Amino acid sequence: MTRKPFLALAGLAVAGLAAACAPRVEAPRDEGVCWYVVPAEDGAEDAPPRFNLVARDQPQIEFCAARLEEMRLRFLRLGGSNREIIGAYQGQFIFIDRRGVQFGKDLNGPRFFALTRTGDGRLAIPGAIQRDIDGRPTAIAAPPADAPSAPPAN
Known part of the structure; x- marks a missing residue:
């Protein structure tokens, strides 16, 4: 083995050990309490994130x-620019x-996709949005039976 690949492997091993030894941030386990997570500033990588209380008595993580x-939407309406936020429950x-x-x-591990955005920006369960093969939503209500039919095309 030549010296360069060996040094590269050694560098990767050291980086992996440093990441494994870094303190893991745990989300608060308070029952029914929703938190907003403020990440550490760019200059302070070893500083833990702050947890700000958002709501109490939340029955489920979806709430x-x-x-x-x-x-997030209120902050955007007030002129904020942060479109991605982190919370804890x-x-x-x-x-x-x-x-x-x-x-x-x-914070850095695998994630489970729970809610997706609809075409108008609302959140929905991914399986609740039914689509045709061409991608059009199929869950559109039909007109009432007593509604007049559309005029014939000329």
Whole structure:
């Protein structure tokens, strides 16, 4: 083995050990409490994130995600620019971005896709949006039976 690949492997091993030894941030486990997570500033990588209280007595993680989405939209209406936010609920992290809502046990670990955005920006369960093969939504209500029919095309 030549010296350059060996040094590259050694550098990767050291980086992996440093990442493994870094303190893991845990989400608060307070029952029914929804938190907004403020990441550490750019200059302070070893500083832990701050947890700000958003709401109490939230029965499920989806309700907490709704409160965080509400907060995100209010900040945007006030002129804010942060389109992605992180929250926490009973030991899990909530990630909200333009695609929807994801849950994860760790800030940097794998995430579970929970809610997706509809065409008008609302959040919905991914399986609730039925689409045709061409991508058009199929869950559109039909006109009432007693409604007049459309005039014939000429």
